[in-house]
Amino acid sequence: MGKKNIEIAGPSDGTIEMLKKAYALEMSAFHYWFYIDQYAEGLGFLHSDFYSESANDELEHAKKVALRLDQLGAKATDNPQDWAEVSGLGNLEPGKHVTLRNALEYALEFERTAIAHYNELASSTQGKDHITYHLALDLVSDEAKDEQDIEDILDKLEIS
Numbered sequence: 001m002g003k004k005n006i007e008i009a010g011p012s013d014g015t016i017e018m019l020k021k022a023y024a025l026e027m028s029a030f031h032y033w034f035y036i037d038q039y040a041e042g043l044g045f046l047h048s049d050f051y052s053e054s055a056n057d058e059l060e061h062a063k064k065v066a067l068r069l070d071q072l073g074a075k076a077t078d079n080p081q082d083w084a085e086v087s088g089l090g091n092l093e094p095g096k097h098v099t100l101r102n103a104l105e106y107a108l109e110f111e112r113t114a115i116a117h118y119n120e121l122a123s124s125t126q127g128k129d130h131i132t133y134h135l136a137l138d139l140v141s142d143e144a145k146d147e148q149d150i151e152d153i154l155d156k157l158e159i160s
């Protein structure tokens, strides 16, 4: 942790908890996509890398969140069993979402939860903790792009 960093750009109230929630959310989402990718056979026409790329994106988000937590002298929970609760998402149970439509519609729900969470994080850090604020903006725009991509795929499913 950087002492000066914390002194001059330290967290606002609740930021650490929000980052911990973000980490749990990203790791839950990572595992969801990863698991779907393993059992994606028959899940339809998506190009073969869609699920693994989505998993990697979530992992990259988790890394950025973990780095910021570290800079603030905090750590994410190391227990995967806690992610369901800390994330607020519950257990995503990817094995239950075996059709393409179902898998994507469910993913849309947690992408939207992530958007709302990063939006809240941006609002609560704006003008105070600039580094976390910029991280929140970076992540909210990434999640918004993911939401759009999934919506576009679901729209195509309507037509075909």
Ligand SMILES: [Fe+2]
Pocket: 026, 029, 057, 058, 061, 114, 143
């Ligand atoms: Fe993410």
